[in-house]
Amino acid sequence: MGASICAPNKKKTQVGASWVGNDTENPFDTGLSKKDRTCLRDTFQRLEEPKEIVGLIFLDIVNDIEPDLKKVFGVDxxxxxxxxxxxxxxxxxxxxxxxxxQLTSMLGYTENLTGAWQLVRKTGRSHVRQQFLEENQNQLNKNYFDIVINIFIHRLIPYLTGEQELPNNNAEGGGEQRKVRFVQNYQPAQVHDVWKRFFQIMIAQMTDSFELERAKQRNAQSQKALAPHQHVEQSERKKKKIQEKQSEIENTASSNEPKEQEQMFEDPF
Ligand code: HEM
Structure with missing residues (x-):
């Protein structure tokens, strides 16, 4: 009981159009400490060419793990x-x-945790636009966000811990430089644990915001489908009401008010 009286004022935060929570529920706050969030940023910055590594992982995803996604990404x-x-x-x-x-910067550098939460949820929602996901996500228990992000847990984290060499690390001159950047100030196990928790939050938030948005859009679609006959009924009711009111006014006017002489004004032209 005391706890609820002493609890700090919960600040309401709008998290995207379809969901309202407050800051104390932000999973990036409740699921990661400040130190964890700094670790995310520091380790992500170790990757000199993150796009290159993300590209290698996505090539494996569409070629070896989920070939159905080839068509979605126009590479079939x-x-x-x-x-x-x-x-x-x-x-x-x-x-x-x-x-x-962006996320690691918001979490570990600018400390914009609300922004990070909104960004992940917005990304989940925006994927409803992808017809493939609209139709297939979580059908037959296949969660594509879970599949993709789990591959990243297995494939990206070893680069972040420094256990796996960055691509082209043997390139002339580059190797030495990259090794210097990989001076260990975090234990690999710690990096692994923090990134795994971060990715799991992404899966949960993207899945949830996607589901809410899809349900909202499907609901809006079925409302639209219902609308034509509802509109006819409604406008008929409205018309009838206006007619009733009109005749009521006319009746009252003709019986109560003295007839005013209609005034004529001179045509100004
Ligand atoms: C667009 C991230 C999974 C298909 C995007 C964008 C981001 C993003 C940031 C651009 C901005 C936006 O639309 O919000 C992610 C993340 C994923 C993921 C973090 C985690 C799993 C998927 C999956 C598919 C997919 C599983 C497969 C259907 C697309 C497509 C676009 C897109 C087709 C539009 C690309 C374009 O037209 O340029 N995604 N995505 N994404 N995503 Fe994903």
């Missing part, structure tokens, strides 16, 4: 070596990497 006719050059696929790789950059 492209050889593997050309896929990253295709606009939709290459664009998605870039946006995915940018999202990780």
């Amino acid at each position: 006719r492209a050889p593997r070596s050309q896929m990253l050059k295709m606009p939709k696929f290459g664009g998605h790789v870039a946006r995915f990497a940018d999202l990780l950059d």
Whole structure:
């Protein structure tokens, strides 16, 4: 009881159009400490070319794990070596990497936790526009956000812990420089644990906001489908009411009010 009296004022925050929560429910706040969030940012910054690594992982996803996604990303006719050059696929790789950059910066640098939460939920919602996901997400228990992000848990984290060498690390001159940046100030196990929790929050938030948005849009669609006959009934009722009122006014006017002489004004032209 005491706890509820002493609890700090809960600040209401609008999280996207379809969901309202407050700051104390922000999973990036409740699920990660300040130190964890700094670790996310520091370790992400170790990757000199995050897009390159995200690209390699997405190539495996569409070629080896979920070939159904090839068509979605417009690479069903492209050889593997050309896929990253295709606009939709290459664009998605870039946006995915940018999202990780933005999120880790908001969490570990500017400390805009509300912004990070809103961004992840907005990303989940925006995927309802993708017809493939609108139709297939979580049908037959297949959660595509879960599938994709779990591959990232397995494939991206070893780069972040420093256990796996960055691509092209043996390139002339580059190798030495990259090794210097990988001076360990976090234990690999800690980095692994923090990133896993971060990715799990992403899965949960994207899945939830996607589901809410899809339900909202399907509901709006069925309302639209119902609307035509509802509109006819409504306008008939309105018309009848107006007619009743009109005749009431006319009746009262003709019986109570003295008839006014109609005035004529001179035509100004
Ligand atoms: C667009 C991230 C999964 C298909 C985007 C964008 C981001 C993003 C940031 C651009 C901005 C926006 O629309 O919100 C992610 C993340 C995922 C994910 C973090 C985590 C799993 C998927 C999956 C599909 C997909 C599973 C497969 C159907 C697309 C498509 C676009 C898009 C087709 C539009 C690309 C374009 O037209 O340029 N995604 N995405 N995404 N996403 Fe994803």
